Amino acid sequence: MRIVVDNLGLYLDGMRTTAWLSVLSFTAALIIGTFVAACRVSPVPPLRVAGAVHVEVLRNTPLTVLFVLFYFGFPRIGVAFAATTSAIIVLSAYTSAFVAEVVRSGINAVARGQAEAGRALGLTFPQVLGSVVLPQAMRTVVAPLGSLWIALVKNSSIASVISVLQLAEVADRLNNETARPIPVFLGAAVAYLIITFPSGIAVGVLERRLAVRR
Amino acid sequence: MTAPVLADALGPRARRRVLAGSLFAGALLALALVVAYRRLDQRQQFNPVLWRPFIDVRVLRFLGQGLLATMKAATVAMVLATALGGALALGRLARNGPVRWIAGAYVEVFRAVPLLLLILFAYLALPKYGVDLSIFWFLVMGLVAYNAAVLGEIFRAGILSLDRGQTEAAYAIGLSYWQTMLGVIVPQAIRRMVPALVSQLVTLLKDTSLGYVISYEELLRRANITGVTYQNPLQAFAFVAAIYIAVNFTLSRVAVRLEVRQRSRYGATALSITGAGEDLALTDVKATAT
Numbered sequence: 001m002r003i004v005v006d007n008l009g010l011y012l013d014g015m016r017t018t019a020w021l022s023v024l025s026f027t028a029a030l031i032i033g034t035f036v037a038a039c040r041v042s043p044v045p046p047l048r049v050a051g052a053v054h055v056e057v058l059r060n061t062p063l064t065v066l067f068v069l070f071y072f073g074f075p076r077i078g079v080a081f082a083a084t085t086s087a088i089i090v091l092s093a094y095t096s097a098f099v100a101e102v103v104r105s106g107i108n109a110v111a112r113g114q115a116e117a118g119r120a121l122g123l124t125f126p127q128v129l130g131s132v133v134l135p136q137a138m139r140t141v142v143a144p145l146g147s148l149w150i151a152l153v154k155n156s157s158i159a160s161v162i163s164v165l166q167l168a169e170v171a172d173r174l175n176n177e178t179a180r181p182i183p184v185f186l187g188a189a190v191a192y193l194i195i196t197f198p199s200g201i202a203v204g205v206l207e208r209r210l211a212v213r214r
Numbered sequence: 215m216t217a218p219v220l221a222d223a224l225g226p227r228a229r230r231r232v233l234a235g236s237l238f239a240g241a242l243l244a245l246a247l248v249v250a251y252r253r254l255d256q257r258q259q260f261n262p263v264l265w266r267p268f269i270d271v272r273v274l275r276f277l278g279q280g281l282l283a284t285m286k287a288a289t290v291a292m293v294l295a296t297a298l299g300g301a302l303a304l305g306r307l308a309r310n311g312p313v314r315w316i317a318g319a320y321v322e323v324f325r326a327v328p329l330l331l332l333i334l335f336a337y338l339a340l341p342k343y344g345v346d347l348s349i350f351w352f353l354v355m356g357l358v359a360y361n362a363a364v365l366g367e368i369f370r371a372g373i374l375s376l377d378r379g380q381t382e383a384a385y386a387i388g389l390s391y392w393q394t395m396l397g398v399i400v401p402q403a404i405r406r407m408v409p410a411l412v413s414q415l416v417t418l419l420k421d422t423s424l425g426y427v428i429s430y431e432e433l434l435r436r437a438n439i440t441g442v443t444y445q446n447p448l449q450a451f452a453f454v455a456a457i458y459i460a461v462n463f464t465l466s467r468v469a470v471r472l473e474v475r476q477r478s479r480y481g482a483t484a485l486s487i488t489g490a491g492e493d494l495a496l497t498d499v500k501a502t503a504t
Contacts, residue, residue, distance in 0.1 A: 043224065043232050046240040060416070060462035061455045062423035065434055069455060072441070073448035077257045124231075150326070157328035161427060168330055181339035189327045196326040 003180050004187035014170035015191050021087060021166055022153045022195075028092035029152070030145075033099025038129055040100065041107055051100065058097035063158050066090050071162040087159040095152050102144045106137035139210045146203025150196050157192075167191055264446040268453055273440060280436030281457060287350060287432060288419040291357035295418070296411070298358060299365030304395065306370055317366070324363035330424055332356040337428040349430045353422070361418055368410045372403035409473035416465045420458065433457065 004011065039051035058066070070079075071086045081089065110133050118128035157168035165173075171188035175181050224232060254260055267273040305317030324332070333356030340352065347355075376399060384394035425432045433454050441450035 042235075043228070044235040044239055046236055046243055050239075050243055056463060057459060060420075060459040060466065062420035062434070062458055064423040064426055065451060065455050065458060068426075068434070068438065069448070069451035073451045076448040077253050077259060125228075154326075154328040157330045158424070160330060168328060168334070171331065172334060175334075175338055181335065181342065185331060185335045185339065188331055189323075192327055192331070193323070200326075 001183050003178055003183045007174055010170050011187060011191055014167040017166040018156050021156045025088050025091035025095060026149055026152055029095035029099050032096035034103050036096060036100035037103035040104055043125060055097045055100050058094055063094050063155055064161055066094055067158060067161050083162045083164045086162060087164045091156060095148060098148050102141050106141035107133055109140050110136045142207045142210050150199050153195055259448060264449050267440060267444045277436050280431060280433040284422050284432040287353055287422045287425060291354045292415055292418055294358045295361035295365050298362035300369055302362060302366030303369030303373060307373060321363045321366050324359055329356060329360045329421055332359050333424050333428060349428055352428060353425045353430045357418060357421060365414060368407055372407040373399055375406060376402055409469045409476060412465060412469035412472060416462045419462060
């Protein structure tokens with residue numbers, strides 16, 4: 001355990017990177033995912049198709065493949081970003097597909113009468129969706145979105161394949177230097193638990209507070 | 215494609231608006247495709263030299279073997295994780311306190327830790343303690359350790375979703391605890407969990423690509439080798455991405471099909487999992503009982 005204590009600074013840096021990598025990616029994923037979900041339920045066929053393609057392509061490709069494709073493949077067509085930026089782009093694109101599915105299931109869970117009432121008042125589709133259905137839908141999907149957040153924190157470890165210095169990479173490098181895998185990886189595991197466990201509790205609290213009582 | 219949820223039969227004005235929207239969105243999407251196409255063309259990425267490897271039998275065989283290695287790891291890990299997951303679920307539902315506690319702690323810890331860490335740990339730490347196995351088994355161990363925790367939760371939800379009457383009836387006719395569990399509860403729970411198991415298989419199949427990190431020669435690793443050899447990383451990774459999508463999309467469809475069939479068979483009591491596909495790990499596994 002001495003190794004972990006001696007390198008506490010490295011672990012804390014790793015945690016900080018993991019945390020803000022996840023926060024930025026999750027924010028972007030929420031925005032993109034909600035937009036894609038809106039496209040998928042819209043009455044406009046091209047948008048529905050584009051939304052479906054976005055979801056199926058991104059959610060059926062392994063995250064590792066997306067990382068290497070974006071970081072090692074895309075520079076060939078002049079799309080090149082620094083490793084950390086690439087990680088945020090890839091993580092938010094991947095997570096957005098899952099957010100879109102979750103939000104869509106939330107939209108489907110809102111009683112039909114809500115949308116019908118909105119239309120009866122003469123609201124247009126964007127108005128019905130934006131001010132009647134979505135606000136209700138989002139409240140019902142707090143728990144699955146929370147799960148996606150935690151999955152994202154864990155997935156950010158895969159940024160190691162493009163050498164982004166977050167928790168998993170910190171542990172990997174420290175192990176290379178010290179050759180003491182057990183304390184090194186145990187330390188990293190605990191660091192992840194420090195992020196994920198409170199997140200789980202917070203999601204539970206948020207869910208109870210926002211729950212729609214019917 | 216299903217009918218729009220938020221709009222019923224459109225009136226004349228809405229139809230005109232949708233048409234205008236369609237034309238605009240269609241034009242925008244077409245423009246994006248044209249820009250992407252021109253970018254690829256300008257950078258010589260349509261050069262046949264870069265694509266020819268994928269009609270070369272040797273390259274295809276090389277990648278095909280990679281796909282087989284991926285499938286092998288996924289299958290073996292799925293079978294072992296299912297067995298261990300079942301044991302964990304029974305453990306969490308056990309009447310014996312310490313057993314319940316240990317199984318619970320295992321599940322809570324292992325599903326909250328990144329899979330990559332578990333795989334690296336197996337690969338880097340175990341050999342130091344005399345565990346002498348091939349890379350394949352280290353990858354499988356990591357996958358099993360993680361997925362058993364996830365599947366354990368799915369199993370538990372499946373068991374809990376059954377009507378209490380099943381257990382009570384079994385006790386009433388004099389069956390013991392284990393006879394009830396194994397003879398009455400588990401067989402029914404398994405049938406309900408089939409769709410969830412298939413979606414978890416998709417996740418697991420995607421996760422085998424982490425074998426790349428510990429240089430297990432699965433599909434992604436082999437694509438990387440192809441990309442380096444022929445100087446075509448973009449094409450190589452896009453090619454394997456297409457393979458993954460084809461396989462996983464098919465499996466997801468099977469899962470949805472099974473779920474629909476189950477719902478019609480058991481009514482609303484079929485086990486449905488929110489956010490299925492991604493990390494059921496910490497997703498609420500809900501039994502939507504009526």
